[in-house]
Amino acid sequence: MDLERVEIPSQIAAVAALARETWTQHYVPLIGAAQVEYMLAKFQSAEAIARQIATEGYEYYWAPGAGYLALVPDPVRKSVMLSKIYVLADRRGTGVGRAMVEFAEKRAAELGGAELWLTVNKHNAGSIAFYERMGFRKTEAVVTDIGGGFVMDDWRMAKTV
Numbered sequence: 001m002d003l004e005r006v007e008i009p010s011q012i013a014a015v016a017a018l019a020r021e022t023w024t025q026h027y028v029p030l031i032g033a034a035q036v037e038y039m040l041a042k043f044q045s046a047e048a049i050a051r052q053i054a055t056e057g058y059e060y061y062w063a064p065g066a067g068y069l070a071l072v073p074d075p076v077r078k079s080v081m082l083s084k085i086y087v088l089a090d091r092r093g094t095g096v097g098r099a100m101v102e103f104a105e106k107r108a109a110e111l112g113g114a115e116l117w118l119t120v121n122k123h124n125a126g127s128i129a130f131y132e133r134m135g136f137r138k139t140e141a142v143v144t145d146i147g148g149g150f151v152m153d154d155w156r157m158a159k160t161v
């Protein structure tokens with residue numbers, strides 16, 4: 001699987017469209033349509049993704065027709081956040097997610113990170129099982145107020161790279 005670094009507006013627009021497709025399909029049953037719309041506008045619109053890349057240190061990568069991921073390095077803590085990892089529904093269970101995590105581990109090491117970490121909704125059981133299969137372990141429960149009357153009720157998970 002070839003992952004392309006997301007840099008130019010046409011790639012950013014394509015990732016925003018992928019985000020809308022995968023988040024709507026996966027998260028509406030978990031957290032409801034109102035919170036999904038709020039989070040897509042705040043975190044995964046083309047404008048939000050462009051700002052994250054330009055000013056917040058995010059690296060986005062995508063495999064056209066398969067999925068995308070985002071990393072956020074923290075040089076001080078020597079850690080890298082796996083901020084996003086989404087595989088299109090019809091490609092799940094075929095090794096795309098594994099290839100993306102392996103890519104994230106390699107890139108985290110290149111960036112000087114000793115730990116790769118993420119947050120995952122506590123009710124997102126399939127994804128938690130996937131992360132455990134990939135060697136991540138729960139480190140703590142995290143509740144984050146994201147405004148608009150919504151909270152994210154997550155596990156933090158991490159693995160050494």
Ligand SMILES: CC(C)(COP(=O)(O)OP(=O)(O)OC[C@H]1O[C@@H](n2cnc3c(N)ncnc32)[C@H](O)[C@@H]1OP(=O)(O)O)[C@@H](O)C(=O)NCCC(=O)NCCS
Nearest residue numbers: 085086087092093094095096097098120126127129130133
């Ligand atoms: C979670 C997700 C990224 C996994 O990607 P994927 O391409 O389906 O995973 P893979 O096919 O590469 O599976 C990798 C390994 O995890 C295991 N695995 C995948 N999904 C699993 C599940 N639901 N339960 C248990 N194990 C699972 C596979 O059996 C495989 O094991 P193996 O390689 O040792 O045989 C993908 O299913 C997805 O996008 N889900 C919806 C969105 C989401 O929740 N993203 C994470 C947000 S925090």
